[in-house]
Amino acid sequence: MRIFEEMESEVRGYIRSFPTVFDRAEGSELFDESGARFIDFFAGAGTLNYGHNNPIVTDAMIQYLQHKGILHGLDKATVAKRAFLQKFRDTILAPRDLKYKVQFTGPTGTNAVETALKLARMVKKRSNIISFTNGYHGLTMGALAATGNYFYKDESYGSRINTAFMPYDGFLGEGVDTIDYMRRFLADGSSGVDLPAAVIVETVQGEGGINVAGIEWLKNLQAVCREFDILLIVDDIQVGNGRTGTFFSFERAGIHPDMVCLSKSIGGGLPMALLLIRPELDQWQPGEHTGTFRGNNLAFVAATQTLRYWDNDDLVKAVAYKGDIIEKTLNKMVEDYPQLEPKVRGIGMVWGLEMAPGLAGEASRQAFARGLVIETAGANDQVLKFLPSLLIGEDILHEGLGIVRDCLALLVENQQSIMTGQ
Template sequence: MRIFEEMESEVRGYVRSFPTVFDVAKGSELFDENGTRYIDFFAGAGVLNYGHNHPMVTKALIEHLERDGIVHGLDKATIAKRAFLQKFRDTILAPRNLQYKVQFTGPTGTNAVETAMKLARMVKQRSNIIAFTNGYHGLTMGALAATGNYFYKDESYGSRSNTAFMPYDGFLGEDVDTIDYLRKFLNDGSSGIDLPAAIIVETVQGEGGINVARIEWLKKLEQLCREFDILLIIDDIQVGNGRTGTFFSFERAGIHPDMVTLSKSIGGGLPMALLLMRPELDQWQPGEHTGTFRGNNLAFVAATEALSFWDNDDLATAVVHKGKFIEQELQKIADEFPQFNPKVRGLGMIWGLEMTPGVASETSAEAFERGLIIETSGADDQVLKFLPSLLIEEELLTEGLGIIRDSLQALAQKRDDMMTGR
């Protein structure tokens, strides 16, 4: 590990949580340079919904490279891009009766968010954007302004202008309807909240602690946007691509956002991000918003193959089935360790186990020593975040959950020993 400490910036994060040198990976398993095996409940923070090195994707990539297919193409037309657009239209948009134009942005999720916010401001000729408490939308300057987590913000470099935060569903307790709260601010010209160009929201807040918005809340949010002529942007970067059981996370609510940001798993494991927009919002001049790496043709190839998982309902059915299994097992674990004040919440195959501050981080470390990779989330890293591949085998899922139980048991024993002075 010495070379990483000598050469790489102190900003590195995950390597501190998982301090080993990884070598190969397949499906939901990783192996370090010593051959030590780890079950992956992290999935590249949501990039690897289809697992590591899926053979179907790998084969397509190798064939593309062997025939000297275009790798970098800016926004030029290529066979790989055409195949992706056709597949995305026919497999994802058309069956859902969604009419969206596709804009390829820079290769990461924050690029898609920046693009959406910029376009919304241009179309509506208003500068304000409303985001929500505990929301996470990226760390470049514009997206950072809409990200709620205080850890990423600093007055010396973070610009908070032209954004306002409102309470997410449940933030003020179950008895407070935060859409009515927001409506009051918008109706009152002296509230200090300017009429926004757009409202940006995650239907499930991943980094924020696995906070799941209710269907009724999402419907009311869409209605409010229509009432006040505000564009609704759904950030589906982490919880889209099938994570909640449907390809888009907003499908369960039956809403139709004006824009949708996608990244992470849409690239089949490779860097790719895109913005979906209603056709009438596509008011860009040619070249008005550009970027060198918005034409990642290897990602187009990988993405086209990965979209084949959505040719039928098999994957969606499996996600729902595995999600219920995870929920049941996590509830059993929560019941077994009441001393950690556990709370289970989630949807599909994104779940959180909220516990007493410090316990989630300790559990993650204990689990790593036992051969499981899992991260934390929430404002205080108080939530153990379950984000396995959608294709994970049930045997590995069961084994991984067993490691979590063993890790919590070890922590409980350590605390008991400290209490008794042993």
């Protein structure tokens, strides 16, 4: 590990949580250079919904490279881009009766968010944006302004201008309608909140602690946006691509966002981000918003292959089945280890186990020592975050959950030892 400490910036993060040198991976398993095996409940922070080195993706990429296919193309027309656009239209958009234009924005999710905010402001001729408590949208300047967690912000380099925050569903406790709260701010010209160009929201807050917005809350949010002529942007970067059980996380609510940000798993494990735009909002002049790597053709090849999983409803059923396993297993842990003050929340195959302060991080460390890669989430890293590949085998899923159970048992044992002075 010496070369990483010597050469790499102190900003490195995950290498500290998972301190080994990884060498290869397949499906839901990682192997370090010594051959040690790790089950992956992290999935590249949501980038590997279809697993590591998925064979249908790998084979297609090898064939494309051997063919000497175009790799860097800016926004020129290529065979790979055409195949992706056709597949995305025919398999994802058309069956859902969604009519969006596609803008390729750059290699990562924050590029899609920046593009959405810029376009919304340009179209509506307003500068304000509304985001939500515990929201996470990226760490470039515009996206950072809409990100709630102040671990990422500093007055010396961060900019909070032209962004207002409203309470997410449940933030003020059960029984408080935070959409009505927001409506009152928008309706009152002296509230101090300028009428925004757009509202940006995650229907499930991943980094924020696995907070799941209710269906009625999402419907009411869309209604308020329509009432006040505000664009609705859904950030589906982490919980899109089937993570919640449907391709788009907002499908369960039956809403139709004006824009949708996609990245992470849409590239099949390779860097790619895109913005879906209602056609009438696509008011760019040619070349008005560009990026050198907005056309990752190898990612187009990979993405076209992963979209094959949506040719039928097999994956939807599999996510529901395995999500049910996760939920029931976590609920049993809550029942068995009340000393940890655990709480379960989630949907599909994105779940969180909230615990008393400090315990989630310790559980993650103990899990890694036992061969499981799992991260934490939430404002204080108080949530153990379950984000396995959607294609994970049932036996490996149970094995990983068993490791978590062992870690919780150890935490309880340690607590008891401290209390008894042993």
